[in-house]
Each structure stands twice: as C-alpha cells, then as structure tokens.
Amino acid sequence: MTSGSRHGGQRSEPTPRVRLVDVAREAGLSKTTVSAALNDTGRLSPAVREKARETARRMGYRPNATARQLRAGRAKLIGYVVGEAADAPSVFLESPYFARLTGATAATALRRGYALVLLPSGSLQSEWADLPLDAVVVTDPGADDRIVDDVLAAGIPVFSDRSVEGRQGAHWVDVDIDSAVRSVLDHFREQGARRPVLVVPDSTTRFHAEVFAAHREWCAEHGLPERVVRAGEPGNGPVVRAVETALAGGPVADGDPAAGGDRPGGGDRPDALLVVAEASPPLVLEAARRHGYDVPGDLLLVCVSEDATAEHTEPPVTTLSLRPEAIAEAGIDHLVKVLEHGSREPSGTLVPTRLDVRASSVRRHDQVVSGGSWPGPRRLA
C-alpha cells in the first residue's frame, strides 16, 4: 500500500517503537520539519505540514516523553505527599476529603500535562532523590514534619498549605477556614442558637489549629464562652464519642478546667453543634437522637464533611464543604503558573469554602417545603 521502506519488517520482537526519524524518512522530510509540523511551530507550507501529520498518524507515531523531558529540562512530574508522617503509618487517603483531593489533584495535573507521583509519607529521601521531580505537593504537613525541609533543601519547589508561607521556594494554597468558621457561627446565630459547641480533633495539623483559633476569636467578639470538645483523633469512632460528650455533659471550656462551673445543668445543653472532623453525618445525627435531641428543633447541626450521604438523611444535614476539587484545581493552576513562568517569589492562594445549608441547621418555620424534588441547598459564600 505505501511506498518502500521496509527496513526490517515486523519480527515477534516487543515492537521497536517508531521514532521521529522514521516518520521523516517515510514522508521524505527531515526530522526538523516533522517535529515542527507536529508541534505547530516553525515556518512550513500547509501542504508539508499536513503531509508530516498524516504520515505520523498513519505510522502510529508517539513522541518519546523522556527525550522531550531531557531536552526541555523539566520532567513534568510532581511529587505528592500526604501528611500524618509519624502518627498513622500510611493510613492516609481514607477520609473522603483526602481521597477526593488526591483524585482531583491527579486529574487536574494530568489535564495540565503533569503526572502526579505518589510519595507515601514514610518514604526515605533516598527513594525519591533521583526522581526528576519538578515540584512536590505536601498536603497538610504535620507540625513536626521534616519532609518540607528535605524537599526544599533538595532545591525542589514545594506547594503546601499556608504553614509554609514566606519560605523561599515554597508556595501555598489553603482553604479560607477563618471565613468558613465565622460563616457557620454567624449562621447559627441568625437561626437563634446561643450555645454553639465546636467539636474538633486534637491534631497538630494547621487546619484544625486554625479552626480552633477562628472559633476562639468569634466567641470573644460575641462575648460568648468557648465551648469546645476535642476528639482524641480523627475517625468516626473517636469523633462520635466526642459528640456524645458534647451532647451529654455539655461543653468543656477549653484550657481551664476550673472554668467548668457552668458545665452540667440541663439548662446549659448546647443548642448548636459544629463538627469539624469528617465524621459521617448520619452517625452524628443518630448520636444526637440517642441523647434525646431533636434536630433541628433542639439542636442545629453542621458537619464539615464531603460525605454525600448528608443529603439523604432525615433531616438532611447542613455541611461545610472544603471543596477538595476546587482546592486541587487552584493548587495545580498556581503550581503550573509558578513552574512555567518561573516566579521564585513565595506566593499563595486562598480558596473559599461552601456552606450547603440544609434542614439540620434551619429552624422549622424557615423551612421550605416543596413537593417532589428537593429544592437544593441554600448556598452561602
């Protein structure tokens, strides 16, 4: 069918992949010309350009990425580390948030032409040292984590959360947790709640620390006592127990055990609950019921969670979504910009959260009842 050029014929060998020169020879052009044609660069006549493309297509040419990388000096590889180095041995990813963040980050990176390489938190420096990484993404580094320092020391740019702000070669993307916490607490207040309680895990993560700080500030501004219950660790079990603590004995004032004077006493039972721990909304709801609360009658409930089941409980649970997909996209876009336009300046991006207001946090008389399909949640910034 085609002319000449059977320079070996097909053996049963692994297939000696077709190169640029092969296409060039077949098309009667030079590799330079074919390269220009395929990359849409250079000055070529439309006829030649098309001829080159057609030939390449016909021969099933696929460029050798490694050679490209070598020439370009960048490998288009991004390392991806998830936190919790010391504590949990590689039991990351289990939370819906991290799972979705990871998936979305990989997908977005891929669309931008970068591949995400998984770097389990236990990995030794020597194991990734000879990977041609253009950058490393570190999600939620623990306070004591060496990984950021190691990577920066190796001369590789780091993208992480706001905890790396200001460091040379480091960039950050973070969720606007301060606004988020405030918006929930304001929402509670609007709905008439006066004794909101915060349930948050006791971790070294910046995220949780910032939640706690935002809550503290808001309480101070509104002259309310801080009601916080700390869960020992993340995960459904401990968090549900913490919720039960909050609902049973009433909140514990953080920091000062002596301030617990107003603790038990039925009249001080919480009237709103903000659970910042990725607990399963149905489980939290059920815990509330077990303790005799009617939601949203006696207790307004908001969970920070990506769990889709929140929409299908009775009542549906208001959630604060951290929008992992949005964070992933903002992060990768930021990263690509820095990598390809080479600004070495430290820089950051703040991503807004989304509050999906559902029945669990709205006083009854406010409730919109529509037949058939759900009206969809009200959305606040």
Next chain:
Amino acid sequence: MTSGSRHGGQRSEPTPRVRLVDVAREAGLSKTTVSAALNDTGRLSPAVREKARETARRMGYRPNATARQLRAGRAKLIGYVVGEAADAPSVFLESPYFARLTGATAATALRRGYALVLLPSGSLQSEWADLPLDAVVVTDPGADDRIVDDVLAAGIPVFSDRSVEGRQGAHWVDVDIDSAVRSVLDHFREQGARRPVLVVPDSTTRFHAEVFAAHREWCAEHGLPERVVRAGEPGNGPVVRAVETALAGGPVADGDPAAGGDRPGGGDRPDALLVVAEASPPLVLEAARRHGYDVPGDLLLVCVSEDATAEHTEPPVTTLSLRPEAIAEAGIDHLVKVLEHGSREPSGTLVPTRLDVRASSVRRHDQVVSGGSWPGPRRLA
C-alpha cells in the same frame, strides 16, 4: 577549605545543577571514569574510584534521572488506576483497603526504584498517552472497563487482578478469595453455626463475583441453602442496612424468590454472618445488638475489613484481612521481575488472605481468657 575551582561562584540563579562532567573535571578524570566509579562498574583502581566518589559527594552531585532513562529506554514509571470508572466519579480510595493498597503499592514500588503515577479513572487516553509508562497497574477493573484494553493497545504491559488472565501482555495478582471464603465458612461450621449468611455488595467487580461463587460452591458441597443478602452498593450505610435485612427478616435465597418458604419464622434466624464489604466492624456489631443478637452467643460474626477498630470492640471482631500490603508487595515484585527479566508470557500470583480469629466468631467455651495483654488472634492460613 577545598582547592580551587570557582568557575562561576554562586549567583542568585536557580542553581545550574552539577553534572557528571563537572565532577569529572573537578576530579581530573573523565566522565566515563566517574560514571563507572559511581555505578560500581568497569575496571578502576580503588584509589581513582574513591577519588571520584569523594568528589561527587563533595560537589553534591545528583544524577539526572531523565538522561538515565533516555539511555536506558525505560522510565521507571508505573501508572496506577483504580476501578469504578463509570459509577462513582473518582470517589475511589475511600475504603481502608484501597487506601492501604495504594499507599503500600507506592511505597513498595519506590523501594524497588519505580515511581507510581496516579491515573484517576476518568482520565482520557490522550492524557496519559505521552507519559513514559513502563507498565500500568489496574486495581479491580469493572467488567465494562475500557482501560485495560486501551493500555494494552498502546503496547504497555498491564498488571491487574485475575480477570485479565491469559491476555497477551497482561499479568495478574489476586487474593485467594476462594480459599478465604471457604476458611471462614469452615470456621463457622466448626463453631457450630448452621445458618450462615453472606452479605456482599452488588457490584461488577471480580472480587465480589468470586466471593459469591465460592460461597455458592461451599453451600452446595455442604448441602446448605445459599443465604445471601446483597447490598446495593459498598459503603457503610447500604451495607449496614443489608446487615439489618439479613438479621431482621432472615436471609433471602438468591435467585429464586419462590424458594423463600422457609424465610421468616424466628427459628430460621441466621446464626453466623460473613460481611464482605469493608463495613465498619463496630457499626455491624451495633446493628446486631439492635436486632437483639448476642455476639458471639446467638451470632458469629466475621467481617472482611482492614479496619483496626475491630480489635477494640467488645467483643473484638474476627476479620478476614486481604492483606493489602502483601498484595502490593507481591504485585510489585512480580511486575519488576517481568519488566526487568522481560518475560512476555502472561503470568500471575495468588496471595493468601489472613483470618484473624477473635471473640466475635468463637463460641464462649472456646474462648481463651488471659489476664493483661491480649493473647493475639489465632491465625489461619
């Protein structure tokens, strides 16, 4: 401190990375010699070898992985796809099993010198087409999944589960689910259970299909009716509901609704439960209690789960571990062997599971009580 050689001094530039020739020049040797010294090949005098190494170390030389790859023809990159393409949009990884499998696979691969590239299930062919992948790992491909065909068509070896057995260029690692199911059912039988029920999600995954088949065979061999309850989908909610169905109304004979004559009637309540769905053991245990069962008095319970909380419930729950770390290691070892010793023959590895027998599946009089520390679970192959 060191002699001479300031051939530019340090600018504020990105750092023009030190190459092999730089080391060679500094050491007064040729790049060939330095390369041989660092790679421990060739014929070199100990003195020269040491000199080269020392100089490289001093100059902070790190080889350019891309150049190496180009020369070697292999990029040491492995694609990693997780299943559920159509159904759930990138909500993989949430289960402890997949999370741990993923982490362990990445870690093992890294130790063997390969990097794992995350390929979200939605990714287009065009997105990974120009990655220099040496192989692609596909975990639990759905029955209708195109990904395996696409990758094979691109001439890239595939490593997946047993569903790819026999295909050219495909290799597999799988868990010995047949033995596993049998060992659990035998265990139930030894403990005196006569009406075991299987709870399994309704999915297109090979794993679940094989569980179902093994159960069917075992029942046939032992002359017992098949008692199966299918959960609509994986995830704690649906599975717990399925468990409740199993415990409340009694089991449903699969396939033939007319065979349900012996269904309700208190005397036919199940006396053993095998939950193959990664449900949280505490949740399942609680569901049993709600329905008035005493575990292990009235009901023996075994969960297929990697959830560590199983050890800490009261009673501790017997689990069948699929040993994700073992699968990861076996899989990567197999992969490396195929890649580096080039056998194109289709081949596979079967990995045994591990039954951690705890109190939830042992009749009281069998129970070993020891003071202080736990005696550790009995382990069956």
Next chain:
DNA sequence: TATTGATGCGGGAACGTTCCCGCACAAGGT
C-alpha cells in the same frame, strides 16, 4: 539585472547519561 527580504526546509548541536571500544602501559612468557 542586481539587491533585498521573506519564505520553506534541513543540518547539526545540545540535553546528561551509559556503554562499547581502543589505546597506553606493565607484567609475564618464550
């Protein structure tokens, strides 16, 4: 008809490694 400028294409170097050779030199045998 020369001179300029633009256009179309190809030659060759470079990216940083590894590896096949070949050369120089020393030691041992005849």
Next chain:
DNA sequence: ACCTTGTGCGGGAACGTTCCCGCATCAATA
C-alpha cells in the same frame, strides 16, 4: 629482544527530541 595478556582509563557514539542556525529559492523592488 619480542609477543601476549591483562589492567586502567578515556574518547566518542548513542538514546530521541527540540531549536538555533544557515542555505536555498522566489517575489518584489531599485
């Protein structure tokens, strides 16, 4: 004295791209 064998090291090609050039060719202008 020669030839052989072995050891220690380096020169240069190759991996497959991209990109800087330079060389033709041709139209438009002086």
